[in-house]
Amino acid sequence: MSEFERISEHIYIMHAEEATDRPILAAVAGSSRTLLIDGGNSPAHAAAFREYLEREGVRSPDVLVLTHHHWDHSFGLAEWSLPAIAQRQTADILRGFAQLEWNEETVRRLAADGVLSERSAADMRKEYGEDLAGIRVEEPNIVFERFIDVHLGGLTCEIRFVGGDHSADSCIVFVKEEGTLFLGDALSPSVYGGPMKYTTGKFLALLDTIFAYGADVLVESHGRPASREEFYHDVRRYEQLARVVLRRGADRDAVERDLAAELGLTGAEALPEELREAVTYFMNGLSK
Ligand SMILES: [Zn+2]
Incomplete structure (x- = not known):
């Protein structure tokens, strides 16, 4: 429709x-x-x-x-x-x-x-x-x-x-x-x-x-279409993830741990699925 x-x-x-x-x-x-x-x-x-x-x-x-x-x-x-x-x-x-x-x-x-x-x-x-x-x-x-x-x-x-x-x-x-x-x-x-x-x-x-x-x-x-507030709220987590990957490189466990901590979550398990998927994409971007 x-x-x-x-x-x-x-x-x-x-x-x-x-x-x-x-x-x-x-x-x-x-x-x-x-x-x-x-x-x-x-x-x-x-x-x-x-x-x-x-x-x-x-x-x-x-x-x-x-x-x-x-x-x-x-x-x-x-x-x-x-x-x-x-x-x-x-x-x-x-x-x-x-x-x-x-x-x-x-x-x-x-x-x-x-x-x-x-x-x-x-x-x-x-x-x-x-x-x-x-x-x-x-x-x-x-x-x-x-x-x-x-x-x-x-x-x-x-x-x-x-x-x-x-x-x-x-x-x-x-x-x-x-x-x-x-x-x-x-x-x-x-x-x-x-x-x-x-x-x-x-x-x-x-x-x-x-x-x-x-x-x-x-x-x-x-x-x-998203308002500036909605967009920034959404994209900020990906920005944080990218910066954690810069710091931690290919150590996926460390990346997930650091990101969860930055987002105030209790453990890597608590990372939302879409962010875990994004971690995979960033890891793929490193392996060359
Ligand atoms: Zn396209």
Whole structure:
């Protein structure tokens, strides 16, 4: 069931849907232009959001930006027929994808090569049907390296390349006048090409970059929009974990013990499951 929300005066979103890994799609509507953040994972996903925007009477999108190349954010791009902004690496990867003939065989091969994962392949089959017919990848046509600003009439969107563990091409989008920061999947662990991992240096550097915006609302693509307080409360534990890993290295028991102590818990057993999982990702990030 699709869920839509106007999260501020000028920002409309379609919430994430876990069933087929659909990320949040957003439309930022200025007085003269509308910018779309991410294209969706399929034509059906894109169409559902477009119909919502039409119902709401939002100016139809003029331009689109991709937060990174992953299929769930980019495979709906062709459905929009819009100028599309992307970081250079995103554009390069999608140019390669656009030249492939997409079918079960292709998806299997890419999953085996670590370009996709088995989980993505399974989600694609759910979104597109077993034969995967209907996948059509389009190449973005406005390419930037580090920063690009988009002026929408009374609103400025600052797009910034940040990279990180999840995907080396990750970008974030700050809607300045609304104090809203779209993080894409930048803060998530790596998902393709080996065990999921976080590296302490990349994770902490990214947090510094994010905190420096002082945003009021932060939006992660597969979560719910969060107030600054909610976001900081949530992310602080991961920040503490990263710092403990810096201190303790690969000694997992010591890491769990120290983190539990810092969080005021009685023992390593008491660490919440999501943090134990994150410890695993950080350990994976160390083993090289
Ligand atoms: Zn992603």
